[in-house]
Amino acid sequence: xxxxxxxxxxxxxxxxxxxxxxxxYKLEHAPNRINDMASLQNGAxxxxxxxxxxxxxxSMRYNKLTEIGLTDDQIKKNLxxxxxxxxxxMHIAMTPEDAKKWxxxxxxxxxxxxRAKSTTMGPSGVDYVYTFLRTFYRDTSKATGWNxxxxxxxxxxxxxxxxxxxxxxxxxxxxxxxxxxxxSQWERTVAKYDGQGYSEIKKEVLxxxxxxxxxxxxxxxxxxxxxxxxDNNVADLSNFLGWxxxxxxxxxxxxxxxxxxxxxxxxLVAWRLNATYWKHVK
Amino acid sequence: xxxxxxxxxxxxxxxxxxxxxxxxxxKEHMSEYYAPKNFNFxxxxxxxxxxxxxxxxxxxxxxxxxxxxxxxxxxxxxxxIMREVPWGWLIRYMHSTGASMFFVVVYxxxxxxxxxGSYRKPRELVWIFGVxxxxxxxGEAFFGYLLPWGQMSYWGAQVIVNLFSAIPFIxxxxxxxxxxxxxxxxxxxxxxxxxxxxxxxxxxxxxVVAHIIALHEVGSNNPDGVEIKxxxxxxxxxxxxxxxxxxxxxVHDLVGVAGFLIVFAAIIFFGPEMGGYFLEYNNFIPADPLxxxxxxxxxxxxxxxxxxxxxxxxxxxxxxxxxAVLAAIVLxxxxxxxxxxxxxxxxxxxxxxxxxRTIDAKFWGVxxxxxxxxxxxxxxxxxxxxxxxxxxxxxxxxxxxxxxxxNFLVLGYLGTQAPNPTFNLMSQIGTVIYLAFFLVMPVxxxxxxxxxxxxxxxxxxx
Numbered sequence: 071x072x073x074x075x076x077x078x079x080x081x082x083x084x085x086x087x088x089x090x091x092x093x094x095y096k097l098e099h100a101p102n103r104i105n106d107m108a109s110l111q112n113g114a115x116x117x118x119x120x121x122x123x124x125x126x127x128x129s130m131r132y133n134k135l136t137e138i139g140l141t142d143d144q145i146k147k148n149l150x151x152x153x154x155x156x157x158x159x160m161h162i163a164m165t166p167e168d169a170k171k172w173x174x175x176x177x178x179x180x181x182x183x184x185r186a187k188s189t190t191m192g193p194s195g196v197d198y199v200y201t202f203l204r205t206f207y208r209d210t211s212k213a214t215g216w217n218x219x220x221x222x223x224x225x226x227x228x229x230x231x232x233x234x235x236x237x238x239x240x241x242x243x244x245x246x247x248x249x250x251x252x253x254s255q256w257e258r259t260v261a262k263y264d265g266q267g268y269s270e271i272k273k274e275v276l277x278x279x280x281x282x283x284x285x286x287x288x289x290x291x292x293x294x295x296x297x298x299x300x301d302n303n304v305a306d307l308s309n310f311l312g313w314x315x316x317x318x319x320x321x322x323x324x325x326x327x328x329x330x331x332x333x334x335x336x337x338l339v340a341w342r343l344n345a346t347y348w349k350h351v352k
Numbered sequence: 353x354x355x356x357x358x359x360x361x362x363x364x365x366x367x368x369x370x371x372x373x374x375x376x377x378x379k380e381h382m383s384e385y386y387a388p389k390n391f392n393f394x395x396x397x398x399x400x401x402x403x404x405x406x407x408x409x410x411x412x413x414x415x416x417x418x419x420x421x422x423x424x425x426x427x428x429x430x431x432x433i434m435r436e437v438p439w440g441w442l443i444r445y446m447h448s449t450g451a452s453m454f455f456v457v458v459y460x461x462x463x464x465x466x467x468x469g470s471y472r473k474p475r476e477l478v479w480i481f482g483v484x485x486x487x488x489x490x491g492e493a494f495f496g497y498l499l500p501w502g503q504m505s506y507w508g509a510q511v512i513v514n515l516f517s518a519i520p521f522i523x524x525x526x527x528x529x530x531x532x533x534x535x536x537x538x539x540x541x542x543x544x545x546x547x548x549x550x551x552x553x554x555x556x557x558x559x560v561v562a563h564i565i566a567l568h569e570v571g572s573n574n575p576d577g578v579e580i581k582x583x584x585x586x587x588x589x590x591x592x593x594x595x596x597x598x599x600x601x602x603v604h605d606l607v608g609v610a611g612f613l614i615v616f617a618a619i620i621f622f623g624p625e626m627g628g629y630f631l632e633y634n635n636f637i638p639a640d641p642l643x644x645x646x647x648x649x650x651x652x653x654x655x656x657x658x659x660x661x662x663x664x665x666x667x668x669x670x671x672x673x674x675x676a677v678l679a680a681i682v683l684x685x686x687x688x689x690x691x692x693x694x695x696x697x698x699x700x701x702x703x704x705x706x707x708x709r710t711i712d713a714k715f716w717g718v719x720x721x722x723x724x725x726x727x728x729x730x731x732x733x734x735x736x737x738x739x740x741x742x743x744x745x746x747x748x749x750x751x752x753x754x755x756x757x758x759n760f761l762v763l764g765y766l767g768t769q770a771p772n773p774t775f776n777l778m779s780q781i782g783t784v785i786y787l788a789f790f791l792v793m794p795v796x797x798x799x800x801x802x803x804x805x806x807x808x809x810x811x812x813x814x
Contacts, residue, residue, distance in 0.1 A: 129431035178637075181431060186636035190628030190768070315636075316434070318441045326621025333617055337610035344603045351389060351595060352813050 095219050095285065097193040100200035103309045105320070110138040113310025116303060118149045120229050121180060124169070127160035127314065129181035134317055175225045184308070184315035196312035203230060203304045207239040207289065208267030215267055219287050234300045236265035236292040244276065244284040265292060381568055386594030387601055388574035390809040394468075396608030397461035403609060404454045405560065409553065411447040419499065421545035423538035426501035427638040445624040451493055452630045453616055455653035458486060462728075466753070469740030470573040476732040478570065481563040483728045488556045490654070490725070495548040497651060498541060502635030507648045509544070510536045515661070515721075518714040535641055576809045577740025583808055593809045629768075647770045655767025656760050657721045660786065662771060663779040664717035669708045671784065672716065676705040679791075720783060727790045734790055737797040739805050746800030752789070759785045 103109040114135055117127075132145050133156040140149075142156050150156070166176040187195035202220040206228035209217035214227040219241075228234070240262050247257040256279040261271045291297035313319070359369040369375050418437050420429040433440035462482070465471055471479035498509045513536065517527040532539035571581055571594075580593040595601070625631040629652045634645055650658050664672075680701035683689065689697055708716060727734075739745060742753065763782040766775050 182636040188633040329617045333614045340606040340610045347603045
């Protein structure tokens with residue numbers, strides 16, 4: 071009876087998970103390099119050079135980087151720009167008030183950003199950062215001259231543009247749009263942004279379209295080789311942000327294996343002890 | 353010496369026993385407490401709830417040593433615990449996972465009571481203390497959830513405290529009094545901290561003691577719902593179907609503890625966020641009173657009740673009012689209420705029906721949510737079935753229980769999701785099913801062909 075019950079419950083739970091898909095730009099899966107020290111170190115270097123100018127990481131201490139294989143000397147020589155002690159936290163000089171004045175919004179602290187941007191039962195925050203940093207395109211209609219596919223009208227310009235090189239975007243969406251007469255009809259929009267951010271937008275009404283909404287974006291780099299290097303760098307940077315959000319995660323998983331092995335042994339002993347006691351109970 | 357008690361024990365234990373009932377208490381509650389010998393898997397969860405309570409208290413003590421209950425410092429002090437405090441991450445994950453596992457264990461423990469009729473006479477007080485523990489636990493979890501001072505902490509507290517403002521007349525002032533400010537702020541954080549670490553834990557421990565004393569007074573129920581004290585006894589007057597709790601069930605519970613700790617450790621070490629259900633991802637963003645998140649969802653263990661709150665819209669109060677009128681008519685014509693109650697109960701129901709349509713639906717949402725918990729207190733008097741255990745009930749009763757469980761889980765799922773018309777309709781149906789399960793129980797629980805309950809418990813030697 072109870073087994074049957076549990077079966078029904080398990081079934082209803084799987085349905086619940088299938089339901090949980092969400093909208094928005096589809097995030098790409100970031101390569102998993104969490105155990106790759108070289109990647110984490112490259113990510114740390116990029117982070118300190120390109121992100122730490124505007125974003126703080128107030129919960130992160132510079133010498134925590136020794137856990138990804140850097141020495142205090144290396145940190146001091148190569149990564150200390152905003153302070154002079156390796157024991158310092160990654161604070162920045164810009165105050166949130168100034169930031170708000172200059173950019174319209176204070177750049178968020180990045181200590182735990184990779185956890186904050188995760189989706190329940192969905193893509194991780196590392197996937198978010200990886201996709202976000204690779205989907206900037208030039209758009210002259212925005213104040214910074216930049217726009218983003220993951221975060222439309224984001225206040226942040228593409229800080230990594232020199233590493234990325236020039237790119238153009240062709241974005242096709244099919245969505246239902248309100249018409250002049252008040253009805254709504256399927257409409258196809260093709261927006262082309264060239265490398266300088268000048269756009270050309272074409273709209274057409276689709277009659278008898280009964281499919282699902284479409285959102286397809288094709289980013290074309292002027293130099294594919296540069297783009298490949300860039301993708302690799304962004305993968306390292308996202309990887310580092312993922313590590314920084316929870317620096318003890320590597321030890322945690324390693325320790326977990328031993329804890330579970332111990333508990334399995336404990337279960338075995340408890341089970342046999344129980345069986346011995348109950349052997350004579352009739 | 354004059355006035356000294358005579359005891360069987362000697363030495364240090366004898367010295368203590370002359371002054372404190374140590375040996376007799378150990379006997380009463382452990383080695384000579386006779387529990388039915390046919391306990392099954394479902395009987396692990398009581399002792400596991402005790403284990404989790406201890407884990408929460410011990411890890412909580414260490415967290416308080418490093419946590420700062422201050423709106424400016426709270427968020428970063430949690431990250432300080434995670435990064436700088438030796439083993440702080442483990443302590444914190446044990447506490448956060450413990451909170452969710454507490455509810456897992458308690459829900460299963462309550463479900464066991466539901467299956468085997470453990471709330472029936474003479475165990476009404478055991479059940480009532482238990483529901484009071486559940487209610488305190490909800491309070492404890494709610495107050496504790498504000499402390500990390502993330503976006504979900506902040507806006508979750510904002511939503512729940514705002515519910516009190518729905519109470520007619522005193523509501524708005526009451527909400528300000530609870531917060532200590534016009535919005536959730538530092539003052540709120542400080543008082544929630546006080547409730548979380550002192551007030552509610554004291555109440556919780558007191559209730560747990562009362563729960564166990566009441567249980568040991570009347571004796572444990574069992575999967576057959578047979579009273580072992582009324583069964584055959586041996587020549588010392590001990591029930592033949594009982595077995596000393598210690599050592600038999602202490603070693604038995606040890607197996608449950610090992611199994612539980614494996615699950616607990618697997619979550620802590622390999623997925624402490626549990627996909628965003630145990631630690632909500634939005635809560636890694638510091639609280640921002642100026643930025644409302646697009647979707648506010650409480651933690652999973654509150655979501656079934658949160659669904660019932662959201663389900664109660666103005667349209668839905670028509671349904672509830674209709675049900676109240678129907679109940680009034682049926683009770684007046686067919687009910688067997690005595691004397692003045694025959695008139696009074698239908699009149700009260702009609703009055704409720706009128707109020708349902710006059711007072712703001714938001715208030716009734718709060719009533720539905722609160723009522724869904726409070727109704728559990730009355731369970732011993734709602735169940736009129738001639739047998740206690742689900743084992744001897746008609747088969748269709750079992751399907752009702754299955755529907756109830758699935759319904760509760762679906763409500764839980766809906767509570768985590770952003771509202772949309774389909775989901776709202778589903779949670780309205782779910783709310784009706786949940787409430788009807790209990791409110792119509794006096795009727796349905798006595799209908800059907802019940803199986804013969806055996807004289808002795810069914811026990812197969814291991």
